[in-house]
Amino acid sequence: MKDELFARLGELPPVPLDPELSRRVLQRAELELTRKRSPACGRREVSLLATVLVVCVVQVAWLVSFFGQIHR
């Protein structure tokens, strides 16, 4: 009885999917896929570059100040 029940569940027909809905959903998903990629990739690199730049500026400022004091 139980196996028969599951076999019958497997026979239920697919629910019709409206082609217009399908086209719309796929189009939005494709847009999202391409939209997400370009900025997301660059953002991490920009953040890393900004950190490196800040570290460099601090280092240079410290060196200038250090040698300035020695010179005096």
Added chain:
Amino acid sequence: MRVLVHVEHSSDDELLARLKRGDRHALGLIYSRHAARVFAFLSRLSGDRQIAEDLFQETWLKLAQAASELSSASDLRAWLFTVGRNAFFSQARKLARVSALDAEPEPPALDLEPDAALSSNRELVRLERALARLSVIDREVLLLVGVEAMSHEDAARVLMLEPPAFRKRLSRARARLAALLAEDNPNHAAGGSSE
């Protein structure tokens, strides 16, 4: 036409790898492979075509958004069903449509377009009706295992259940569906065999 041929040969893993690189064609192929089943699951789970359409759209948008972060070991089919299911429960809570899931509310009647084969087969119509009368909790497990033929491991993962809890839920849902079918069987009271 070339796309259709490719559907036959690319595994989900290959398509997932391409999707992670932002390949739109891979998305299309994944869509053509899984969209109908995901939509059927969401339609039967929600019992409302409009809600199912919203959840369906949300599911595919989430795939596009999460594509680059998906693990290569992800089971794409299970992932899609999990996202769709979670979106359903999230929306149900928002709309307060689910009034205490554990109390097994009467689910809304399915608003499915009658298929020619379906209408000609009273057994399947009765089954569809009984399935719609189950609680969401019982219905989802039967939809995954019975209708979608998902393995117990994958279905347990979608439902986020440990194997013993999953087996218990499946067994209980199966018993409840059988009871509903017996109630709905016109020959049952007379003790005759069905059709």
